[in-house]
Amino acid sequence: MHRRGVGAGAIAKKKLAEAKYKERGTVLAEDQIVQLVKAFGLRCWEWVTSIMSWAYRSLKCV
Template sequence: MHRRGVGAGAIAKKKLAEAKYKERGTVLAEDQIVQLEKAFGLRCSALVISTMSLVFRSLKCVLP
């Protein structure tokens, strides 16, 4: 038996699927970036708070 080549419908379907995967990948990447920004922001604010707390405790010990 002789096999036919890929039809125009199959090519269009493949391009549509690739476009959907690319779009979904972009959405997932953006979500991950937002989550990382939130986590990094929380960690930075915790670091700032702990650093300020340390400074104030040090100043209390030094100043009368």
């Protein structure tokens, strides 16, 4: 039994699926970057405020 080659429709369908996965991957990557920026920004702000409060307490004691 001889198997036929891949048709033009199958090739187009495969390319469409690849494009959808690539687009979805880009969207997910952008979402992750936004979450990292928010998390890093909050942590950085918490660190700065804790350092400032420590400095204020240290200067107040002197």
